[in-house]
Amino acid sequence: MMDWFLAHRYTVGIVIGVVLGIAARLNMLRTDYRQYPTYPHGKIIHISLGVIAAGLGAVAVPALLEKNYTAVTFLTLAAQQFRDVRNMERQSLSKVDEQELVPRGATYIEGIAMVFEGRNYLVILTAFLASLFSIVFPWYWGIAAGAASILVSNHFKSGSNLAEVADIEPVPIRLEGPDVYVGPVYIMNVGLEDSRQKIMQHGQGFLLKPKNRNARVTLSHVGQRQAIMHDISTLFGAYRDEGEPSLRQMAKLDMDSGTVGLLLLLQEKDEAKTLTALHRIPVLESAVRMPSEAGVNARKGS
Known part of the structure; x- marks a missing residue:
């Protein structure tokens, strides 16, 4: 043999x-x-x-x-x-x-x-x-x-997932007149009363707090935020249709803190499941940034 x-x-x-x-x-x-x-x-x-x-x-x-x-x-x-x-x-x-x-x-x-x-x-x-x-x-x-x-x-x-770069916590959605907020983060202005009621009824709010300076730049990437909204909408269904510009997922950046306010309008409203899914969202390779590795940002004596 x-x-x-x-x-x-x-x-x-x-x-x-x-x-x-x-x-x-x-x-x-x-x-x-x-x-x-x-x-x-x-x-x-x-x-x-x-x-x-x-x-x-x-x-x-x-x-x-x-x-x-x-x-x-x-x-x-x-x-x-x-x-x-x-x-x-x-x-x-x-x-x-x-x-x-x-x-x-x-x-x-x-x-x-x-x-x-x-x-x-x-x-x-x-x-x-x-x-x-x-x-x-x-x-x-x-x-x-x-x-x-x-x-x-x-x-x-x-690759890595969202839980590795951000602390994720659910927060209430609030209205100040026509303005919609997720926690302290301003999301958008909604003029129609009916749309505001639907957002309060079906919406879920989350804050994504970056864990370090690298994560802050990564979360600010528009493509990464769009990927988060797409994956969550795929998992739980998007509560919207064509011709409804005010009923949409939004991920807005607080430019002072780097925190991302996430407004989700989903067909299945289950905060616990959504929070678990958010932790597993992939971090896109092309969205990853490492400013701390740059020589100009390196600590002295390191």
Whole structure:
């Protein structure tokens, strides 16, 4: 049996690499409450791309070991293909976003597109390592290397959430004439009495207090605030329709303290559930700012 594995080590390495690469893509592919990628057609597209990525990563190892360096240049074509996938995701999500009652926003869409491109590269890496270890060492080391790569991929599958950058607390909504406030934060002016009554009846107010100077800049990002409103509206349903400009989710910044006042109008009014969901909202990579790391802001003597 071992003689057969040695005689067909390239074939064994490629098969193990492809299988574990596909397993890595399936592990990172999940349709959650946002229903993206859509089921089943969206999943079929991304699984197919995962198979291609796994094949590219697995085949690259025999090409390198045989010193066929020209053949490895097809990886550059793969990189271009996956960049096209990113553009495809961006364009399709932007079109869909035009019909959302509470849009994702350009920042959120760019983050989703970037994630799908990056995960294909993780698949290539997993397949490459599994194939390499299967060929250079006994085949079971390839399985171990692929499994370890999948575990590492899990680390990159999800980033930080809102609870890590902000203290979140529910606060009452109050009216001062036509002006709507969430705690101390002014939200907007609502002229119609009927709209004010609906806001008081269906609205929920929350304050997002940044934990540090980095979080303060991150929460001030308009794209991050839009992502918060979109995700919560997706979870609990938005209490609004077209032609109702005063009935909308709002996230306004208190420029003095950096606190964000969040006004939510949801079909399901459950403060405890909403508070739990807010803690789990993802922080967008492109919204993260680190002003404390800048040399001009560094502490003296540090």
